[in-house]
Amino acid sequence: xxxxxxxxxxxxxxxxxxxxxxxxxxxxxxxxxxxxxxxxxxxxxxxxxxxxxxxxxxxxxxxxxxxxxxxxxxxxxxxxxxxxxxxxxxxxxxxxxxxxxxxxxxxxxxxxxxxxxxxxxxxxxxxxxxxxxxxxxxxxxxxxxxxxxxxxxxxxxxxxxxxxxxxxxxxxxxxxxxxxxxxxxxxxxxxxxxxxxxxxxxxxxxxxxxxxxxxxxxxxxxxx
Amino acid sequence: xxxxxxxxxxxxxxxxxxxxxxxxxxxxxxxxxxxxxxxxxxxxxxxxxxxxxxxxxxxxxxxxxxxxxxxxxxxxxxxxxxxxxxxxxxxxxxxxxxxxxxxxxxxxxxxxxxxxxxxxxxxxxxxxxxxxxxxxxxxxxxxxxxxxxxxxxxxxxxxxxxxxxxxxxxxxxxxxxxxxxxxxxxxxxxxxxxxxxxxxxxxxxxxxxxxxxxxxxxxxxxxx
Numbered sequence: 319x320x321x322x323x324x325x326x327x328x329x330x331x332x333x334x335x336x337x338x339x340x341x342x343x344x345x346x347x348x349x350x351x352x353x354x355x356x357x358x359x360x361x362x363x364x365x366x367x368x369x370x371x372x373x374x375x376x377x378x379x380x381x382x383x384x385x386x387x388x389x390x391x392x393x394x395x396x397x398x399x400x401x402x403x404x405x406x407x408x409x410x411x412x413x414x415x416x417x418x419x420x421x422x423x424x425x426x427x428x429x430x431x432x433x434x435x436x437x438x439x440x441x442x443x444x445x446x447x448x449x450x451x452x453x454x455x456x457x458x459x460x461x462x463x464x465x466x467x468x469x470x471x472x473x474x475x476x477x478x479x480x481x482x483x484x485x486x487x488x489x490x491x492x493x494x495x496x497x498x499x500x501x502x503x504x505x506x507x508x509x510x511x512x513x514x515x516x517x518x519x520x521x522x523x524x525x526x527x528x529x530x531x532x533x534x535x536x537x538x539x540x541x542x
Numbered sequence: 543x544x545x546x547x548x549x550x551x552x553x554x555x556x557x558x559x560x561x562x563x564x565x566x567x568x569x570x571x572x573x574x575x576x577x578x579x580x581x582x583x584x585x586x587x588x589x590x591x592x593x594x595x596x597x598x599x600x601x602x603x604x605x606x607x608x609x610x611x612x613x614x615x616x617x618x619x620x621x622x623x624x625x626x627x628x629x630x631x632x633x634x635x636x637x638x639x640x641x642x643x644x645x646x647x648x649x650x651x652x653x654x655x656x657x658x659x660x661x662x663x664x665x666x667x668x669x670x671x672x673x674x675x676x677x678x679x680x681x682x683x684x685x686x687x688x689x690x691x692x693x694x695x696x697x698x699x700x701x702x703x704x705x706x707x708x709x710x711x712x713x714x715x716x717x718x719x720x721x722x723x724x725x726x727x728x729x730x731x732x733x734x735x736x737x738x739x740x741x742x743x744x745x746x747x748x749x750x751x752x753x754x755x756x757x758x759x760x761x762x763x764x765x766x
Contacts, residue, residue: 352629
């Protein structure tokens, strides 16, 4: 099993049995999560902003939309914690105490830097788009040099990371098993509805397969 | 319109037209979001941990599962940023540049403190359970004094907060409208599957309505 080394900040402290440092698992969570939450510190205070991300091998790229505030304090890189969480189900136990959710979360720590090189930026934007909707990039107008400049992409090396996962049925105390209430798991997943065409679209243009039956993020991830 | 005062850290900098300080909107995002991401700072470095939350009036309670690390540095309270993000759809534009997602996110800043009072803790756990699954609390065994002690609940006053929201179709550049690719929105929402009974459940116990057709979080929120 290929694992990330445990560091002081990646080591899962509470319910350590749920923690994992397995590279393949962590990569799969990053690939299947639609948004990430980027944490950073400004003037000693925490900020957490949602944005879009993609993994390319051992690199995590994310959209600099949270940029302005973050970038102000960025000369040479900014310390971040990027967290991706996928909710898989409600865990309904017989006691309130043992209620939980089934989830997979990955946390990556490190110093993020702005991607300046236009080629790397284009590769990252291609991957970001394909992570969201596999097959989309070839159908659309690709970024102009001005758009490339106007887009901030950040890069974080994935070398300090951990995951936390809960799966399976509720774990009740032995003496609660006789309580006559239902217990089990309600599976949850992101589901796509019918695509809604842009009001300015010519009526004969049909939605492509990836819009008619969207398979979720990560399908187009180049993997490693 | 009842608004939160804008502060330096709640003011939305990028795409400020998407920012809002409307109390009702911010409350609705907190109520409809299933998990929150809690950001905090330890030794100057950011941590972002997913956990469960509930709003009760102007108070946000969240589960102290991320506790151990956070609590170590907590004497008297810890500076946090709690972010709740709901993804509503993929926004597929004719240009890669204008791709986006429709989303609603709320950010609450402040000093969180541990809830010690057993009555307040019980009220918070009741609300946390009902936020996740309305109707569940009355069916289950409520926490024993020992379980109450073993559960960490944190409280954050909701008085410094903002929201950011994107809705509607893609906004393409006028000159891109003739590009013959489909453009529009693919709506996304969390959907529940068939409930899976606990293997140790008596076979005659049927899933209750909230498990058979789970309406999502927030339904049971006491609101304000």
